[in-house]
Amino acid sequence: MSRVEPSSPTIHTQDQFLSVVTREKAIARWDAALPPGPLGEETVPLAAAAGRVLSRDVAALLDVPPFDRALVDGFALRAADISGATAAAPVRLALNGERIQCGTAPTLTVAPDTATEIATGGPVPRGADAVVMIEHTDPDPSGGILLRRPVGPGQGIGFAGGDIALGETLLRQGAVIGSRKISMLAAAGIGTVSVRKRPKVAVLSTGDELVQPGEALRPAAIYDSNGPMVTAAVAENGGEAVALGAVRDDEAELASALEKAHAECDMVILSAGTSKGAGDITYRLVARLGAPGVVVHGVALKPGKPLCLAVADGKPVVVLPGFPTSAMFTFHDFVAPVIRRMAGLPERREGQVEAVVQVRVPSELGRAEFVMVSLLPGPEGLVAHPVGKGSGSVTAFAQADGYVRIDALADSLPAGAPVRVTLLEGAARAPDLAIIGSHCLGLEAVIGALARQGLAVRCVPVGSMGGLAALKRGECDFAPLHLLDPARGVYNEPFLSEGMVLAPGWRRMQGVVYRPGDARFAGKDAGAAVTAALADPGCLMVNRNQGAGTRIVIDGLLRGARPDGYWNQPRSHNAVAAAVAQGRADWGVAVEPAARAYGLAFIPLTEEHYDFAFAEAARDRAAVAAFLAALANPDVRSAIVALGFTPSPTVTGG
Numbered sequence: 001m002s003r004v005e006p007s008s009p010t011i012h013t014q015d016q017f018l019s020v021v022t023r024e025k026a027i028a029r030w031d032a033a034l035p036p037g038p039l040g041e042e043t044v045p046l047a048a049a050a051g052r053v054l055s056r057d058v059a060a061l062l063d064v065p066p067f068d069r070a071l072v073d074g075f076a077l078r079a080a081d082i083s084g085a086t087a088a089a090p091v092r093l094a095l096n097g098e099r100i101q102c103g104t105a106p107t108l109t110v111a112p113d114t115a116t117e118i119a120t121g122g123p124v125p126r127g128a129d130a131v132v133m134i135e136h137t138d139p140d141p142s143g144g145i146l147l148r149r150p151v152g153p154g155q156g157i158g159f160a161g162g163d164i165a166l167g168e169t170l171l172r173q174g175a176v177i178g179s180r181k182i183s184m185l186a187a188a189g190i191g192t193v194s195v196r197k198r199p200k201v202a203v204l205s206t207g208d209e210l211v212q213p214g215e216a217l218r219p220a221a222i223y224d225s226n227g228p229m230v231t232a233a234v235a236e237n238g239g240e241a242v243a244l245g246a247v248r249d250d251e252a253e254l255a256s257a258l259e260k261a262h263a264e265c266d267m268v269i270l271s272a273g274t275s276k277g278a279g280d281i282t283y284r285l286v287a288r289l290g291a292p293g294v295v296v297h298g299v300a301l302k303p304g305k306p307l308c309l310a311v312a313d314g315k316p317v318v319v320l321p322g323f324p325t326s327a328m329f330t331f332h333d334f335v336a337p338v339i340r341r342m343a344g345l346p347e348r349r350e351g352q353v354e355a356v357v358q359v360r361v362p363s364e365l366g367r368a369e370f371v372m373v374s375l376l377p378g379p380e381g382l383v384a385h386p387v388g389k390g391s392g393s394v395t396a397f398a399q400a401d402g403y404v405r406i407d408a409l410a411d412s413l414p415a416g417a418p419v420r421v422t423l424l425e426g427a428a429r430a431p432d433l434a435i436i437g438s439h440c441l442g443l444e445a446v447i448g449a450l451a452r453q454g455l456a457v458r459c460v461p462v463g464s465m466g467g468l469a470a471l472k473r474g475e476c477d478f479a480p481l482h483l484l485d486p487a488r489g490v491y492n493e494p495f496l497s498e499g500m501v502l503a504p505g506w507r508r509m510q511g512v513v514y515r516p517g518d519a520r521f522a523g524k525d526a527g528a529a530v531t532a533a534l535a536d537p538g539c540l541m542v543n544r545n546q547g548a549g550t551r552i553v554i555d556g557l558l559r560g561a562r563p564d565g566y567w568n569q570p571r572s573h574n575a576v577a578a579a580v581a582q583g584r585a586d587w588g589v590a591v592e593p594a595a596r597a598y599g600l601a602f603i604p605l606t607e608e609h610y611d612f613a614f615a616e617a618a619r620d621r622a623a624v625a626a627f628l629a630a631l632a633n634p635d636v637r638s639a640i641v642a643l644g645f646t647p648s649p650t651v652t653g654g
């Protein structure tokens with residue numbers, strides 16, 4: 001089949017070889033004939049993954065850092081020991097008999113009034129809750145060190161999981177891998193990644209007049225600019241271009257080049273030889289390549305009318321119009337989306353800006369017209385200046401900032417008309433939804449569901465209070481929080497400002513965590529376990545930071561006691577679990593999934609409520625509504641359960 005069905009609506013019947021259809025009809029036919037979805041996937045070593053598209057989500061298999069580590073060269077000590085240190089009355093600490101280097105596990109506990117020398121990156125020893133820089137200490141002539149100022153607990157320590165928390169989704173499928181992402185995956189111990197196969201795209205120019213750039217130009221010849229343009233644009237859209245140069249308008253030569261390209265590649269892009277003319281053999285050869293053959297030949301576009309779209313044995317074959325501007329527009333409008341889909345890349349979201357045209361722009365009725373514009377600031381915002389030099393121009397594209405589309409049914413854009421300008425270089429995609437606040441592993445289930453709907457979610461973990469402040473400033477859509485008002489025994493709701501409402505999230509069981517088999521805790525309830533811990537002076541706890549909901553629970557258990565380890569105050573459940581699992585402490589309070597991840601025993605205590613504050617006024621915004629719907633979605637709720645949490649009853653907050 002070399003032409004579209006005679007029954008299809010034609011707009012320009014005078015075209016001898018073309019059966020012109022609308023842009024929308026052309027896209028529909030092309031899509032119907034194309035194989036859906038991306039090509040397969042393959043596994044590549046991390047170091048070779050730059051530029052590739054992830055085919056699966058990647059989760060962290062461990063906490064990063066994997067242990068509490070020193071952030072400075074100096075001494076690991078107990079902050080309480082030096083709380084009274086001054087220049088006039090320095091405190092002396094004895095040195096323990098080991099020096100902790102990077103890569104050496106500590107063997108000695110830091111007992112009161114002692115310190116252990118430690119290098120940046122070394123694991124913090126049991127008993128210590130701060131690391132003081134060597135520059136802030138003086139050697140004591142009698143051995144040991146002198147400290148002339150106090151230090152806050154936690155200072156100089158990077159807590160386990162402070163960078164990446166175990167189980168956290170590091171990257172989602174569809175993400176494009178670059179050096180910064182490779183660094184993160186390497187730190188999490190990931191050596192290979194599953195990526196989409198890259199479509200191999202043959203790029204072939206046709207025309208007796210074409211000479212490759214860099215070679216000498218013959219009389220009457222021009223340089224092949226479409227070939228290099230398409231080659232680069234294929235790579236920009238996730239394909240692997242196979243640049244085949246130009247072939248002459250010779251039937252046998254072209255047929256053999258085309259057949260070879262079709263056999264060896266996943267897609268073939270030709271340019272020129274598609275409009276009516278004696279030498280235009282390209283589309284006839286394309287039609288013979290395989291079924292179903294040519295599905296569109298002629299689209300009501302300006303520029304770009306002679307576009308030819310075919311599918312041969314499951315592989316897309318395209319003949320772009322010869323004129324460079326036409327080739328460029330039709331490539332981006334029709335071909336780039338197909339390459340992206342084959343490569344597993346999301347649709348390109350072109351950046352758009354509002355502008356006005358200051359002069360009337362005439363347009364042909366019946367064809368969707370693309371007009372390239374330069375943008376300049378005017379008295380009332382941006383002004384779009386048409387820069388069209390005709391479809392034979394190559395400079396217009398390179399110099400324009402964007403383009404305006406004039407509808408097929410309009411005969412002009414009047415002077416002063418407001419227009420939407422699609423920016424040519426695209427713009428960094430702003431997230432659809434911003435979440436700032438306390439991070440919880442369960443959030444992965446909700447964000448994962450939104451990502452599958454194509455929503456881009458940006459999540460910034462800053463803690464409950466930081467999130468509420470960001471929401472108040474209008475910087476995010478949701479602020480996840482878990483704050484207990486101890487006076488009322490109520491979670492979250494007392495902390496909302498005017499205009500904020502709460503979407504219920506889920507409950508997290510908190511409890512005492514300890515190493516399995518520790519006889520001080522096994523078989524006891526939480527109260528009895530903590531009583532046993534307090535009775536043993538060798539038993540070391542790990543606390544939580546001031547302001548954490550869990551800290552209030554711990555203070556309730558301790559009833560005023562300040563056992564050893566009280567000043568070790570990491571900021572996350574994972575860091576608490578890591579400290580206990582690694583023997584830095586013997587017990588602490590964390591949520592059940594963290595205990596489970598570190599193989600710890602767990603004595604349940606109370607449920608913490610993790611909810612989402614948002615602005616009531618934003619409830620109907622599409623992305624906000626999608627998030628609220630995801631919270632109520634049964635699949636998301638069972639994913640939350642699988643992660644170890646209990647979804648809260650859904651009520652419509654307000």
Ligand code: AMP
Nearest residue numbers: 205224225226227272273274275322323
């Ligand atoms: P055609 O479709 O072969 O009639 O070509 C239409 C116009 O595009 C002619 O002026 C060609 O010289 C020009 N053209 C075709 N191919 C290329 C190319 N690869 N690079 C630059 N111009 C081209």
Ligand code: MG
Nearest residue numbers: 206207272273
């Ligand atoms: Mg030609």
